[in-house]
Amino acid sequence: MKFSTIGVIGAGTMGVSVTADLLLHDMDVVLIDVSEDRLKEARAEIIKTLRFAPMLAKHVKAVSEVTVLERVTFSTHLDDVRNCEFIVENVTEEWTIKEHVYKALDLICDSDICFGMNTSCTSITQAGSVVSRPERIVGVHFMNPVFLKPTVEVIRGFHTSNETLQALETLLRQMGKESIVVNDYPGFVSNRISHLFMNEAAYVVQDQVANPQQIDAIFKKCYGHTMGPLETADLIGLDTVMRSIDVLYESYHDSKFRCCPLLRKMVLAGNLGRKSGKGFYDYAHQAN
Numbered sequence: 001m002k003f004s005t006i007g008v009i010g011a012g013t014m015g016v017s018v019t020a021d022l023l024l025h026d027m028d029v030v031l032i033d034v035s036e037d038r039l040k041e042a043r044a045e046i047i048k049t050l051r052f053a054p055m056l057a058k059h060v061k062a063v064s065e066v067t068v069l070e071r072v073t074f075s076t077h078l079d080d081v082r083n084c085e086f087i088v089e090n091v092t093e094e095w096t097i098k099e100h101v102y103k104a105l106d107l108i109c110d111s112d113i114c115f116g117m118n119t120s121c122t123s124i125t126q127a128g129s130v131v132s133r134p135e136r137i138v139g140v141h142f143m144n145p146v147f148l149k150p151t152v153e154v155i156r157g158f159h160t161s162n163e164t165l166q167a168l169e170t171l172l173r174q175m176g177k178e179s180i181v182v183n184d185y186p187g188f189v190s191n192r193i194s195h196l197f198m199n200e201a202a203y204v205v206q207d208q209v210a211n212p213q214q215i216d217a218i219f220k221k222c223y224g225h226t227m228g229p230l231e232t233a234d235l236i237g238l239d240t241v242m243r244s245i246d247v248l249y250e251s252y253h254d255s256k257f258r259c260c261p262l263l264r265k266m267v268l269a270g271n272l273g274r275k276s277g278k279g280f281y282d283y284a285h286q287a288n
């Protein structure tokens with residue numbers, strides 16, 4: 001089996017990144033968002049990603065602007081994914097929003113179509129509870145930028161079937177990726193651990209123990225990480241990080257997941273990281 005048309009729901013940071021990588025691997029995409037403006041921005045961001053990708057990774061081929069225009073259907077109508085062979089959902093990390101999308105997808109798509117949930121922390125089993133096909137929902141935790149990441153954390157929900165895992169593995173193989181399959185608890189492996197780092201790093205800034213540059217430098221130069229926790233938070237988007245920590249707190253009722261007030265204040269002030277031009281760092285003068 002080979003996939004040729006994928007439905008991507010949500011054209012934000014991850015929807016753009018996933019779409020660009022699907023195009024790099026010769027698949028067509030139907031990209032859905034609620035906002036026309038966002039879709040216009042997404043189109044420009046996909047073109048930009050494809051333009052820079054071959055410079056950043058040797059294995060990546062050049063894909064022209066014409067390809068984007070021909071191979072992606074940009075739409076605000078969820079119905080347009082009805083003929084897609086697999087769905088990758090990347091909407092905002094808020095359960096009420098995701099719940100609405102899954103209930104609608106369940107009515108639109110044929111009963112044999114699988115839904116890959118790209119979420120930071122939300123339980124895959126929870127999404128399965130609102131559809132008639134819980135065995136066809138699987139977590140696919142892509143990381144940004146998707147074309148640079150060879151491995152994907154895959155999450156098996158309570159009802160996820162082996163056939164669904166196989167379908168996702170086929171898609172990921174077509175994208176040149178491997179998977180690591182883990183079980184379903186909010187945050188899975190990656191974000192249950194990494195969001196504690198990012199949240200605590202925000203507390204360290206709030207408590208004036210150190211500034212963001214110093215904190216990230218300690219992680220990079222002492223621990224040998226490629227990126228520090230605050231650079232990572234800025235790349236993900238501070239709004240997404242905040243919502244994910246809130247999901248972890250609501251899920252586990254454990255105070256270790258309480259969101260840092262400084263992080264929440266930055267989000268309320270519109271400092272969302274790279275995507276808004278300012279977060280823990282200032283990106284106003286940088287080419288993204």
Ligand SMILES: NC(=O)c1ccc[n+]([C@@H]2O[C@H](COP(=O)([O-])OP(=O)(O)OC[C@H]3O[C@@H](n4cnc5c(N)ncnc54)[C@H](O)[C@@H]3O)[C@@H](O)[C@H]2O)c1
Pocket residue numbers: 009010011012013014015032033034035038089090091092093094097100101118119120121141142143144235236237240244
């Ligand atoms: N940012 C990351 O690095 C990252 C990494 C892995 C997973 N995720 C997860 O991926 C998902 C998306 O994250 P993001 O960073 O792209 O968020 P984002 O805020 O950048 O984008 C979300 C998009 O969803 C759209 N949207 C909202 N409601 C919708 C609906 N009903 N139908 C269609 N589109 C809708 C919004 O308009 C927005 O464009 C989240 O669940 C997040 O936790 C994010």
